[in-house]
Amino acid sequence: MIRVLVVEDEPVAAEAHRAYVDRTPGFTTSAVAGTGAAALDALARQPVDLVLLDMNLPDGHGIDLCRRIRGAGAQVDVLAVTSARELATVRAAAAHGVVGYLLKPFTYPALRDRLTAYAEYRRRLRAGGDAAGQDDVDRVLGGVRPSRSAPLPKGMGRETLDAVVAAVRAAGEGLSAAETAELIGASRITARRYLEYLADTGLVDRAPRYGGAGRPELEYRWR
Numbered sequence: 001m002i003r004v005l006v007v008e009d010e011p012v013a014a015e016a017h018r019a020y021v022d023r024t025p026g027f028t029t030s031a032v033a034g035t036g037a038a039a040l041d042a043l044a045r046q047p048v049d050l051v052l053l054d055m056n057l058p059d060g061h062g063i064d065l066c067r068r069i070r071g072a073g074a075q076v077d078v079l080a081v082t083s084a085r086e087l088a089t090v091r092a093a094a095a096h097g098v099v100g101y102l103l104k105p106f107t108y109p110a111l112r113d114r115l116t117a118y119a120e121y122r123r124r125l126r127a128g129g130d131a132a133g134q135d136d137v138d139r140v141l142g143g144v145r146p147s148r149s150a151p152l153p154k155g156m157g158r159e160t161l162d163a164v165v166a167a168v169r170a171a172g173e174g175l176s177a178a179e180t181a182e183l184i185g186a187s188r189i190t191a192r193r194y195l196e197y198l199a200d201t202g203l204v205d206r207a208p209r210y211g212g213a214g215r216p217e218l219e220y221r222w223r
Helices: 010-025 036-045 060-072 088-097 108-126 134-141 156-170 175-186 188-200
Strands: 002-007 029-031 050-053 077-082 100-103 203-211 216-222
Touching: 002 036, 002 108, 010 108, 029 036, 036 060, 036 156, 036 203, 050 060, 050 175, 060 077, 060 088, 060 108, 077 088, 077 108, 088 100, 156 175, 156 188, 156 216, 175 188, 175 216, 188 203, 188 216
Parallel strands: 002 029, 002 050, 050 077, 077 100
Antiparallel strands: 203 216
16 A cells, blocks of 8 residues: 555645545555644655645745755655745756645546656656666656646636636635626626635635625635
């Protein structure tokens, strides 16, 4: 069994990631940590093969935790599972040996595909011997990256989701479904569906907006 440490401070997301790991054949969750300090403590107390790491933690950045993990001599791999979209963070993650980078939000099949690819990557490395040629080297190094894009719930598109995420992140304050629809050029119903998906996955906060006539309107704010 490949033992996994889930590092995620949002309880709903942490429980979802733990459940996803335990649903995947060949994987089991060793521990769940909500902070970098708790993650280091878990690594010191029990054997772990793979860390699922959120980059935005209450007590520091995930890249700093990667440095501390390497400094402590822990022989583990790290798969980033995060909403951090800054290319500087992606570059830093690659420089610290992170074997994969999966953006939130995602469905179970998306993480399952990453974990399955990681298991194959480990199998190839543990087989030992020499590479027959460049193709063998490329297959090993590319093994953690699945060949297909991460799937989304039925009827949802990656381009629309990315547009909604960009709109909410760029907004100084919360956005309603109508405001989001206007920004991305979609219907209010479409915008609301994507915003609700982001809220359900823990990436945005959802709260009523008071002040107008009638029933309060919901607004969504990036966490």
